Amino acid sequence: MLTLYWMNTKIKSMIVIIDTSAILSGKPINFDNAIMITTSSVYNELKPGGRDYQTLQFLMEKGLSINSPSQDSIDKIKTISNKTGDLNRLSVADMEVLALALDINTTEGKEAIILTDDYSIQNVACNLNIKFESISQKGIAKRFIWIRRCLGCGKNFKENLKTCPICGSATKSIVSNRDSIRKRGRDDR
Ligand SMILES: [Zn+2]
Numbered sequence: 151m152l153t154l155y156w157m158n159t160k161i162k163s164m165i166v167i168i169d170t171s172a173i174l175s176g177k178p179i180n181f182d183n184a185i186m187i188t189t190s191s192v193y194n195e196l197k198p199g200g201r202d203y204q205t206l207q208f209l210m211e212k213g214l215s216i217n218s219p220s221q222d223s224i225d226k227i228k229t230i231s232n233k234t235g236d237l238n239r240l241s242v243a244d245m246e247v248l249a250l251a252l253d254i255n256t257t258e259g260k261e262a263i264i265l266t267d268d269y270s271i272q273n274v275a276c277n278l279n280i281k282f283e284s285i286s287q288k289g290i291a292k293r294f295i296w297i298r299r300c301l302g303c304g305k306n307f308k309e310n311l312k313t314c315p316i317c318g319s320a321t322k323s324i325v326s327n328r329d330s331i332r333k334r335g336r337d338d339r
Contacts, residue, residue: 163260168214169247170195171267173205175286179265186214189250191243219249226252231274235296235323238310239270247271251280294325 165185170192172179179186186209193216196203206214227248231237240248248271251262263281264271269290275282276293283289298307302319306326314321 165254165260165262167247167251167254167262167264168192168209169264169266169268169271170241170243171271172265172285173202173209175267176201176205177285179205179209179285180212186212187217187250188214189243189246190216190218191241191246195241195243217250219246219253223249223252226278227274230277231270234273234277234294235308235310236270236274239296240274244268244271248274248278248280251275252278255280296323297326298322299324 163185165187166181168179168186168188173192173196188209193206196206224245227240227245228237231240231245231248247264247266251264254260254262261281263283264275265283265285266272266275267284267286272282272284272290273293276290298309298311298321299305300307300314300317300319300321302314302317305314305316306324307314307321311321313319
């Protein structure tokens with residue numbers, strides 16, 4: 151059973167948002183003391199039948215509820231993820247998970263923590279001061295910005311260009327502007 155550091159803190163009411171990667175990890179998820187939520191698009195990403203769907207059914211029996219984020223928060227996630235270069239790496243379900251966290255964090259006395267192994271979700275969460283926890287992989291230690299680098303002339307582009315506008319060569323995604331993440335409560339375990 152997974153135990154998270156904040157489970158012993160009673161300052162705010164913590165709500166765990168379960169994303170698709172957390173369910174696909176196959177790790178047991180069981181939070182007896184926490185409110186668990188997810189979004190309908192996460193629900194819809196999992197096809198009926200199979201282990202992952204069973205995990206979802208199990209979580210729903212344990213109280214997992216399905217919520218929808220506000221359009222305002224979806225728009226904000228799109229803006230921020232466009233700036234960090236994560237926009238094209240996020241599925242609709244990923245964006246809804248992040249937007250739901252924003253909605254919760256603006257509700258008085260409540261705080262969201264996203265359970266996810268997805269680095270782009272983690273990166274955008276970081277940029278918005280949303281807490282997250284990895285379930286199987288090590289979480290990101292630095293927040294970053296994705297850029298494209300030309301494989302021909304080596305020039306960098308903030309825009310998501312597949313072809314270099316200067317020399318016409320292909321580009322590839324690289325990480326730039328790494329910033330250490332302030333570790334918040336993660337060291338208090
Ligand atoms: Zn070039």
